[in-house]
Amino acid sequence: MAEYNSLQRSQSISKPPTAGDMLANRAFRVLTLVFTWSIVLLLAYILYKIGGRAIPAVKEYGLGMLVGTTWDVNARTFGILPEIWGTLYSSLLALILGGFFGVSIAIFLTQNFLPRILETILRSIIELLAAIPSVVYGLWGIFVLIPIIRPVADFFNTHFSWIPFFSTSLSGPGMFPAALVLSIMILPTVAAISQDAFRAIPHKITEAAYGMGTTRWEAILRVMLPTAAGGIFGALVLGLGRALGETMALAMLVGNSNQISLSVFAPANTLAALLALNFPEAGDTEISVLMFAACVLLLITLLVNMLGALIINKTGIKR
Amino acid sequence: MEATATETTAETSIEAVAQATATGTADLDPEAITLDCQAEKIFYGDFLAVRDSHVPIARNQITGFIGPSGCGKSTVLKSINRMNDLIPGFRFMGKVYFHGMDIYDKKVDPVAVRRNIGMVFQQPNPFSMSIYENVAFGLRLNRFKGNMDEKVEKALRGAALWDEVKDKLKNNGLSLSGGQQQRLCIARAIATEPRVLLMDEPCSALDPIATRQIEELMVQLKERFTVAIVTHNMQQAMRVADQTAFFAVDISRGGRTGYLVEMGATKELFANPQEQLTKDYLHGEFS
Numbered sequence: 001m002a003e004y005n006s007l008q009r010s011q012s013i014s015k016p017p018t019a020g021d022m023l024a025n026r027a028f029r030v031l032t033l034v035f036t037w038s039i040v041l042l043l044a045y046i047l048y049k050i051g052g053r054a055i056p057a058v059k060e061y062g063l064g065m066l067v068g069t070t071w072d073v074n075a076r077t078f079g080i081l082p083e084i085w086g087t088l089y090s091s092l093l094a095l096i097l098g099g100f101f102g103v104s105i106a107i108f109l110t111q112n113f114l115p116r117i118l119e120t121i122l123r124s125i126i127e128l129l130a131a132i133p134s135v136v137y138g139l140w141g142i143f144v145l146i147p148i149i150r151p152v153a154d155f156f157n158t159h160f161s162w163i164p165f166f167s168t169s170l171s172g173p174g175m176f177p178a179a180l181v182l183s184i185m186i187l188p189t190v191a192a193i194s195q196d197a198f199r200a201i202p203h204k205i206t207e208a209a210y211g212m213g214t215t216r217w218e219a220i221l222r223v224m225l226p227t228a229a230g231g232i233f234g235a236l237v238l239g240l241g242r243a244l245g246e247t248m249a250l251a252m253l254v255g256n257s258n259q260i261s262l263s264v265f266a267p268a269n270t271l272a273a274l275l276a277l278n279f280p281e282a283g284d285t286e287i288s289v290l291m292f293a294a295c296v297l298l299l300i301t302l303l304v305n306m307l308g309a310l311i312i313n314k315t316g317i318k319r
Numbered sequence: 320m321e322a323t324a325t326e327t328t329a330e331t332s333i334e335a336v337a338q339a340t341a342t343g344t345a346d347l348d349p350e351a352i353t354l355d356c357q358a359e360k361i362f363y364g365d366f367l368a369v370r371d372s373h374v375p376i377a378r379n380q381i382t383g384f385i386g387p388s389g390c391g392k393s394t395v396l397k398s399i400n401r402m403n404d405l406i407p408g409f410r411f412m413g414k415v416y417f418h419g420m421d422i423y424d425k426k427v428d429p430v431a432v433r434r435n436i437g438m439v440f441q442q443p444n445p446f447s448m449s450i451y452e453n454v455a456f457g458l459r460l461n462r463f464k465g466n467m468d469e470k471v472e473k474a475l476r477g478a479a480l481w482d483e484v485k486d487k488l489k490n491n492g493l494s495l496s497g498g499q500q501q502r503l504c505i506a507r508a509i510a511t512e513p514r515v516l517l518m519d520e521p522c523s524a525l526d527p528i529a530t531r532q533i534e535e536l537m538v539q540l541k542e543r544f545t546v547a548i549v550t551h552n553m554q555q556a557m558r559v560a561d562q563t564a565f566f567a568v569d570i571s572r573g574g575r576t577g578y579l580v581e582m583g584a585t586k587e588l589f590a591n592p593q594e595q596l597t598k599d600y601l602h603g604e605f606s
């Protein structure tokens with residue numbers, strides 16, 4: 001105590017924090033804690049409500065809904081396996097396409113291929129893609145994209161129909177246009193976060209790579225990509241999460257047909273599209289079933305994110 | 320050390336350069352010069368960073384670069400393997416002869432230059448991959464077809480790191496201590512057996528023990544390689560360098576331009592500096 005007083009009386013400009021400072025500090029901490037916990041509570045509340053509404057459906061139809069393949073309101077049969085399949089298939093296709101282009105764009109915009117100004121302009125344009133409303137993507141898909149890809153789809157269908165992916169013809173909406181639009185929609189996310197990952201590489205690593213006598217491509221492929229792997233992986237998981245939950249554009253483009261097909265040209269359905277299209281006219285039982293489907297969707301997204309976190313932990317990919 | 324001690328007027332510096340060039344080359348058998356760096360002007364954008372520095376680097380010897388901070392030691396060193404090409408606005412006027420060929424010639428590919436002239440940086444910068452892959456990096460890059468394990472072990476032994484890491488070659492290079500990381504970087508640089516090794520303050524992030532290890536290493540390395548090293552540590556220069564080049568800053572023309580004041584055999588230079596500037600600098604360092 002004596003020491004503390006002598007500290008206070010010293011001639012230095014430094015002083016211990018005043019009571020007011022301490023109070024503000026404590027208030028700030030409490031406030032942040034409250035905000036954090038209220039978000040957790042909100043999430044729990046949503047889960048509780050949706051889960052609660054889904055219980056009647058689980059009681060009546062059981063988990064058989066997960067493996068059932070027909071959805072017939074009049075016959076009161078509800079199966080969501082085609083939707084689960086469609087959700088995963090469209091998201092994976094979108095992830096492959098969007099991931100490839102997103103990472104390529106990130107490389108192109110961070111590895112000194114372009115003058116600084118051009119980099120900034122292009123970056124902003126790609127970020128603008130994220131600002132386009134989902135329904136506009138849907139319209140664009142119907143009126144622009146589908147007519148463009150139809151001849152391409154026909155070509156693949158006639159010449160490569162022995163490959164399961166091209167075994168049917170594209171009659172309009174279907175998996176491929178949906179996945180293509182979805183990939184454009186996740187592109188800004190993947191590109192932006194991968195760019196951050198590349199920018200976060202310390203200059204000394206770049207120097208080390210070039211110092212070893214790498215050409216630019218060797219530096220990118222052998223050093224930059226592995227170094228940014230953690231961030232890129234995070235970008236892909238986030239993009240996949242977005243793709244899984246995307247609703248409007250898919251409802252317009254995927255074809256809303258309850259079938260399971262490997263063919264990318266066949267119409268299909270996704271969980272989010274099922275929810276969006278069936279809620280308006282749903283009766284009590286159907287609402288309960290839809291709530292169950294919503295829970296499944298939530299679970300899938302959660303699993304994907306947890307799996308991502310796990311892989312990052314296990315492989316020790318550094319951010 | 321007083322900053323003014325190293326700054327000078329234009330007239331004396333020009334004399335200094337003339338003399339330095341004379342003494343620098345006179346001591347050396349021209350046959351023994353692996354690398355002859357003749358930097359007339361080095362720019363970063365409009366900024367003249369270094370002028371009139373002729374630094375011959377002799378084969379199988381260690382050449383030390385000393386001088387106050389900001390005098391352009393790193394700039395000259397990095398110009399020797401065209402590392403500075405990465406910096407926008409960098410311009411090198413002059414010539415760097417490497418086995419009789421000017422590496423700044425338009426026909427020369429900087430990538431090829433860097434494969435022959437390796438570099439170790441001030442901050443340890445291993446790649447985020449296993450210890451083994453770090454060392455094998457250059458070998459794979461050069462499409463080495465022989466026994467990879469053997470080469471990796473040889474390089475790690477050469478960098479005095481083998482005993483410490485032989486049981487954990489699969490661990491990430493970043494999991495090593497700072498001193499070990501620096502030796503890993505040296506192993507990575509010598510694995511491909513480049514003819515020249517440039518080192519920019521390789522010990523500045525290290526403790527005295529690791530520093531001594533790396534110094535011993537350098538002395539061993541010079542039997543196989545030609546080494547140029549930038550150092551702020553005069554004792555280190557005296558301990559390891561055969562030749563020493565002293566740089567200083569000239570503020571007379573408005574800028575802060577670095578240049579070579581004098582160069583000579585290390586013992587000569589420290590015992591008997593020709594230039595007042597060198598005397599002042601060494602005196603400041605040792606008093």
Ligand SMILES: Nc1ncnc2c1ncn2[C@@H]1O[C@H](COP(=O)(O)OP(=O)(O)OP(=O)(O)O)[C@@H](O)[C@H]1O
Pocket residue numbers: 363366368387388389390391392393394395406575577
């Ligand atoms: N990338 C760069 N862009 C612009 N100017 C630079 C750059 N690198 C160095 N300089 C300038 O060039 C001059 C010489 O720098 P350099 O790094 O070669 O000095 P140094 O002798 O290595 O100093 P130190 O001992 O502190 O490492 C300094 O004035 C510095 O500000």
Ligand SMILES: [Mg+2]
Pocket residue numbers: 392393394519549
């Ligand atoms: Mg330096």
